[in-house]
Amino acid sequence: MTTFDIVPGNVASRVLDEDRAAVIALVRSAYLTHEAGQSVNPDSYFLRFPEKPDARIIALPAYLGGGTDLAGIKWIASFPSNVAEGNPRASAVLVLNDYRTGYPIALLEAAGISAARTAAxxxxxxxxxxxxxxxxxxxxxxxxxxxxxxxxxxxxxxxxxxxxxxxxxxxxxxxxxxxxxxxxxxxxxxxxxxxxxxxxxxxxxxxxxxxxxxxxxxxxxxxxxxxxxxxxxxxxxxxxxxxxxxxxxxxxxxxxxxxxxxxxxxxxxxxxxxxxxxxxxxxxxxxxxxxxxxxxPFGLGVLDLAVGAYVLDQARKREETVAVPGFFGQERRW
Missing domain, CATH: 3.40.50.720 (NAD(P)-binding Rossmann-like Domain)
Structure with a gap:
């Protein structure tokens, strides 16, 4: 049975804030794995709006090998007008997919993950x-x-x-x-x-x-x-x-x-x-x-995968993920 977990932003933030040195090490390793050709990092895809020329939502699909062996996609919105209301400019989610089956295994709130991988x-x-x-x-x-x-x-x-x-x-x-x-x-x-x-x-x-x-x-x-x-x-x-x-x-x-x-x-x-x-x-x-x-740095989706996989692993160990029973409507082919 395939499980599906959600990692809320407050959980992700706690994980990231407790060991920033570990996040830097993960980013370093992801760069070297990418340079070695053990990744797939297609172009980012930009959704723009004619009536909001400064706003965009970007899709960053990627696969990271080198022991991580996960695929996924970050969907991140950048709306600068949010700042005038005192809200963060960016919001994001990260979907992680199992490399063996292709099934999505988790959805993570990812604005903090994105900021952390950029800062690292x-x-x-x-x-x-x-x-x-x-x-x-x-x-x-x-x-x-x-x-x-x-x-x-x-x-x-x-x-x-x-x-x-x-x-x-x-x-x-x-x-x-x-x-x-x-x-x-x-x-x-x-x-x-x-x-x-x-x-x-x-x-x-x-x-x-x-x-x-x-x-x-x-x-x-x-x-x-x-x-x-x-x-x-x-x-x-x-x-x-x-x-x-x-x-x-x-x-x-x-x-x-x-x-x-x-x-x-x-x-x-x-x-x-x-x-x-x-x-x-x-x-x-x-x-x-x-x-x-x-x-x-243009910003690589493989970094989001590396940091997201770490956050998911730590959240599961702490039993702080939110499981979604029955997320997949069809568990068996027949």
Whole structure:
């Protein structure tokens, strides 16, 4: 008999918050499994609305092998207008499918899972690409929403000990709340209304909802600076051409008018790409210490599967899933 479980968001949050280092390790392993070809990660599918041009719902189907052996799909909505009402921009569910039978085995509330895998990816990149300098110097976080807050939590789990954290957002109250959150983690934090000041930090994190580049094209990044281009569209293509560029997946990043996609259109090629984060992790690719490095992750469904499988396993062990008896209307073929 096939069972079907639901994992509510509060259960998923408890699991994720208790061991962020484990989530970072899961994301690291998923990247390496994906790089080794033991995954299937098709293009994301975007549902857009003519009367709501800034809103979208995205489907991310994927299969992850390497011991996880699950398929699934994340269905995540991004409605920026929610923020004006004090609600999170994003909401999501994750369906996990058994690889042997194809049957769905669980439905998880996944806004927290999505934020955690994104933040774990950012923290892993900061630790891998910048080492001690990125984690101990001055940090700027540009954009002050749920993703930004979650990234600071995961940076702390990765060994972050910043000298100072600058929080920049067009909505100053949000920047103030993020600064207060960072302060609660034990770090010195303040807001800044100056984008230029933020861009001068050793580690710069972009976590905005920007639809197109706004950072000045004549901005110069310093050697050794690490830029986490999480929101993907803040940076002009000219800026990328003067830095090492590390992506999560090259093909995925070269679409939807992301900064790397714009750089490809500008140059007519991909020579500006240094490699993937998995290639850096494995030692196949090294970055130039004489240049800044920009990490641009499009966001892979295999990461949602890795983190979702972990959450489901932990929730089942704690007996905190909600079983749905009789979910499948036909248990036998005959």
């Amino acid at each position: 990816s950012a923290a892993l990149a900061a630790r891998t690409l910048g080492g001690g300098a990125a984690l101990s110097g001055r940090t700027a976080v540009i954009g002050a929403g749920v993703i930004a807050r979650t990234i600071t939590d995961y940076l702390a789990a990765a060994g972050w000990q910043p000298d100072e954290v600058l929080c920049h957002d067009l909505h100053e109250p949000s920047a103030s709340r993020l600064a207060a959150h960072v302060g609660s983690l034990g770090f010195d934090a303040r807001t800044t209304g100056s984008l230029e000041e933020a861009l001068d930090c050793d580690l710069v994190v972009f976590a905005t909802t920007a639809a197109q580049p706004y950072v000045p094209a004549d901005t110069r990044l310093r050697p050794g600076q690490v830029v986490l281009n999480i929101s993907l569209r803040d940076l002009p293509p000219e800026l990328l051409l003067g830095a090492d560029n590390v992506l999560d997946d090259v093909e995925h990043c070269m679409k939807a008018q992301t900064s790397p996609h714009l750089a490809e259109q500008l140059t007519g090629g991909r020579e500006f790409v240094t490699g993937t984060l998995a290639q850096v992790l494995s030692g196949e690719v090294t970055t130039d210490p004489g240049r800044a490095v920009v990490f641009s």
